[in-house]
Amino acid sequence: MDKLIKIGNTDVASKKIGLGTNKVGGHNLFKNLKDEDGYAVIKKAIDSGITTLDTAYMYGLGRSEKIIGDVIGDYDRQKLVIATKAAQDPDNDFKNNNDPEFLKKAVDEALKRLKTDYIDIFYIHFPDEKTPKNESVAALNELKQAGKIRSIGVSNFSLDQIKEANQDGLVDIVEDNYSLLHRDAETKLFPYLRKNNISFVPYFPLASGLLTGKYSAADAKKFSQYTPDQFKQILIAIDKVRKIAEKYDATVAQVILAWYMKNPDISIVIPGARKPEQVEQNVKALDVNLGNTDYHTIDEAFSDFK
């Protein structure tokens, strides 16, 4: 499971597991975060063998990128894959902006915060309403030619927007909401991405912690997006994973992450973490060699969310 996969048609190579960092410095998005935990999460990830870090300007308005920049100076930069994103315009109420000049400036600013001279994966974080998507991507291609970014990504784009962005075949990678509880991408995006050799990175792979198995019926109110019946179904499905996890001497989260890593349509799974202990546990998903029968049992257990 430790083998490397290539991003799109580039030579950017990543392990199948990385780290999501919206709880590293993302004080504008989450309450009660401590920077010291953020620093510890990044260090623990790299020391545990994680080489791909997924951040964004929006996580703390640059604070997540800055923390990562502070830490990676102590490590071999060439072994790391740094992914970041931008679109929200601080000079216009954080509205999404895909204008070529805005994106070029955003990349230069991210490079400064990350204290590096290249970004391995740069995503347009969200689409705006006005910019033709192939023009935004053409600007990113100029940055790629200049060596400032190594691959071109888009995030939260519909299939039509991805097609518009990829008119010249320049999109390498797509990041979108996908988990066993949110499976639209399987039919909406995967066929096009597969055909066009575009990598896919799911965000919310643990459904913000729900798929770790740490919640019970008493927590239903915390997950108001699900009806009480749906929540019951989810807990039943998680119990099926728990039984499988026991066989592998693994946790529910590790088996769920291993399930994504076994799916060839998924390139890198990037579970987030608030604490270094969570990273330490999640990276061990690489050691879970999920059998085909167990893979299909899990697929079936969550088939209502397809």
Ligand SMILES: NC(=O)c1ccc[n+]([C@@H]2O[C@H](COP(=O)([O-])OP(=O)(O)OC[C@H]3O[C@@H](n4cnc5c(N)ncnc54)[C@H](OP(=O)(O)O)[C@@H]3O)[C@@H](O)[C@H]2O)c1
């Ligand atoms: N492109 C986009 O628009 C976009 C949007 C959202 C996210 N993302 C990226 O995707 C990454 C992943 O999404 P996410 O972090 O929001 O959600 P996630 O990976 O589904 O869930 C991560 C959360 O689950 C809990 N957790 C993780 N491992 C655990 C463990 N072993 N035991 C118990 N709890 C555990 C932690 O939260 P608690 O401890 O607080 O429970 C952690 O912050 C983000 O970090 C970010 O980099 C991108």
